[in-house]
Amino acid sequence: MSGAEEQVVYQQLIFRLQELSPQGRQWNLEIPEGLFGDAGFGEVDAPASLCKGVQWKGNVIAQGDFFGLQGKWSTELVRHCVRCNSEFALYMEGDCSRHFQLGVEPDADDAVECDSVAPPGSVNLLDLLREELWLAWKPMVVCSEACKGLCQQCGGNLNRHECKCSQHGSDHPFAALKNIRFNS
Numbered sequence: 001m002s003g004a005e006e007q008v009v010y011q012q013l014i015f016r017l018q019e020l021s022p023q024g025r026q027w028n029l030e031i032p033e034g035l036f037g038d039a040g041f042g043e044v045d046a047p048a049s050l051c052k053g054v055q056w057k058g059n060v061i062a063q064g065d066f067f068g069l070q071g072k073w074s075t076e077l078v079r080h081c082v083r084c085n086s087e088f089a090l091y092m093e094g095d096c097s098r099h100f101q102l103g104v105e106p107d108a109d110d111a112v113e114c115d116s117v118a119p120p121g122s123v124n125l126l127d128l129l130r131e132e133l134w135l136a137w138k139p140m141v142v143c144s145e146a147c148k149g150l151c152q153q154c155g156g157n158l159n160r161h162e163c164k165c166s167q168h169g170s171d172h173p174f175a176a177l178k179n180i181r182f183n184s
């Protein structure tokens with residue numbers, strides 16, 4: 001996707017609450033990974049590298065004094081497993097629910113948590129999406145719950161091949177028993 005095409009997609013992601021029609025606004029877009037990670041667009045930092053674009057759909061509608069935004073997103077990110085250190089694609093998805101109010105300080109007693117935005121109420125759906133990804137971010141991830149990790153002695157990836165180390169090493173479950181027998 002060229003810079004000009006990214007610019008077109010980006011323009012669809014910015015709107016003003018004050019200019020919202022009574023029907024509200026719906027979107028159902030794929031945000032290209034290049035645009036998502038481009039620091040030249042938006043102000044929120046993009047988390048890590050994506051394997052593919054982000055599916056991002058939702059709607060925003062005026063609800064009395066405030067604006068309610070509901071959305072859904074999903075994507076895949078390139079991550080490193082904390083056990084075996086392999087690179088893998090992590091699927092992530094989330095639901096987004098926000099409320100905005102125009103130019104008023106949120107009431108502390110308000111049951112609904114509101115983001116206050118100065119008129120005309122600019123909303124940037126790219127930055128909002130990045131925030132949602134950060135909220136869902138897990139610092140420690142494994143490629144699979146069954147991941148066996150690396151051998152502590154030879155450093156081999158135990159998912160790919162079995163090494164002989166654990167059969168002789170001191171971390172063998174019966175190594176301690178051997179010492180007890182010698183001491184008694």
Ligand SMILES: [Zn+2]
Pocket residue numbers: 081082083084085086142143144147148149
């Ligand atoms: Zn792993």
Ligand SMILES: [Zn+2]
Pocket residue numbers: 151152153154155156163164165166
């Ligand atoms: Zn080993």
